[in-house]
Amino acid sequence: MKKRNKSKWLLLVALSLLVIVLQGCTKETSSKTGQPKEVNIGILRVPNDETVARAKQFYDPYFKEKGIKTNFVVFDSGVDANKAFSSGSIDFATMGHTNGVVALANQLPVKLIWINEVIGTNEQLVVRNASGVKQMDQLAGKKIATPFSSTSHFSLLNTLEKYHLTDKVTLLDMNTLDIVAAWKRGDIDAAYTWQPTLDQLLEDGTSLLSSADLAKDGYVTANITLGRDGFLEKYPDLTRDFLRANLEGGNFYRKDAETAADLAAKELDITKAEALKQMEGTLWLTGEELLSDKYLGTSEEPGDFAKVFSQTATFLHKQQTIQQEPTMEQINQFIQPLYIEQAMKEMK
Incomplete structure (x- = not known):
């Protein structure tokens, strides 16, 4: 009798374990369609092509109508997005290209598949009017905040180097919300940040320069989208669909x-004027421009954005933000215009 009960108990345990395993399998992939049950997309709270695509429901024909749920996860910067990539909890994420360099340097299993926008006047170095600073050399001895490892951080460091202020200011690592709070308390004298935070600082602050000014000096910054290798390799069709929706946006x-x-x-949840100002402060590239020599190039011939990536990597390595500087070969393998090429063909 005891043996029979024990056998039944073992059978129940085995069946329970089987159910758990099967549930784990169906969490990512539907057994009927071979498609994922959901796609997790990291976004920035900025008005870009993804924002328009969400608002116009351009993703729906590619995901919702196939029974695939799209989860949009907000990240204040690429630092948290990279952490999510490390844990495998997201499939795509938008971030500043500097964090793309960090992802590559840290060998995260991701690829660059899209440039959302080239940054311009939507990121600026602003000083509090109460600080008395009216020109660059007066920043010496001041406290400046920015989100570290962001495009704003990269632009700020290049600005300080250009004006020989690198060792003459105190840099503080803050997210955008903390920057606003510290600004209002008078804890910081200046900040390099992006919209919509930027407009709040300009209410009682003055801009010294923008990322558009730095781009003229050769310091190009951009917001990019990375895709997780596991997703790209398993679902290349859905990756192309995701980019098609962005192109439509x-x-x-x-x-x-x-x-x-x-x-x-x-x-x-901002005003139309604020959204339009932010959108006009960046350069949105067409599919043809993305695949041009000036930006991503093609699968056969890498574009100039690889040089921007290399320049950024050299700078971040010099600043000890990354421990190892990626080679140009690694950068070219990291930047994958193939999915845009295929998306473009399917849209013709």
């Missing part, structure tokens, strides 16, 4: 900027 903005700004404003 960008095309809609170029066709009707006013409506796009209105949609983005509602999505982000």
Whole structure:
């Protein structure tokens, strides 16, 4: 009798374990369609092509109508997005290209598949009017905040180097919300940050320069999208679909900027004027521009953005932000225009 009970107990345990295993399998992939049950997308709270695509529901035909749930996860910067990539909890994420360099240097299992926008006047170095600073050399001895490892941090460090202020200021690592709070308390004298935080600082602050000014000196910064290797390799069709929706978002903005700004404003809970100002402060690239020599290039011929990546890597290595500087070969393997090429073909 005891043996029979023990056998039944072992059978129940085995069946329970089988159910758990099967549940684990179906969490990522539907057995009927071979497609994932959900896609996790990391986003920045900025009005970009992804924001317009969400507002216009451009992702729905590619995901929702196939029974795939899209989860949009907000990250204040790429630092947290990279942590999520490390844990395998997201499939795509938008971030500043500097954090893309960090991801590559730390050998995260990701690839660069998209440039959302080239940064311009939407990121600026601003000083509090109460600080008395009116020109660059007066920053000496001041406290400046920025989110470390971000595009703003990269731009700030290059600015300080250019004006020989590197060892003459105190740098503070703060996220955008903390920057606003510290600014209001008078704890910092200046900050290099992006919209919509930027406009709050400009209420009682003055801009000394923008990332558009730095781009003229050769220091280009951009927001990019990375994709997780496991997802890219398993679902190349859905990766192309994701980029097609982004292309549609960008095309809609170029066709009707006013409506796009209105949609983005509602999505982000900001005013239409704020959204339009932020959108006009960046350069949104067409599919053709993304695949041009000036940016990503093609699968056969890498574009100039690889040089921007290399320049950034050299700088971050010098600043000891990354321990090992990626080679140009590694950078070219990291940047994958193939998915845009395929998405473009499917849209013709």
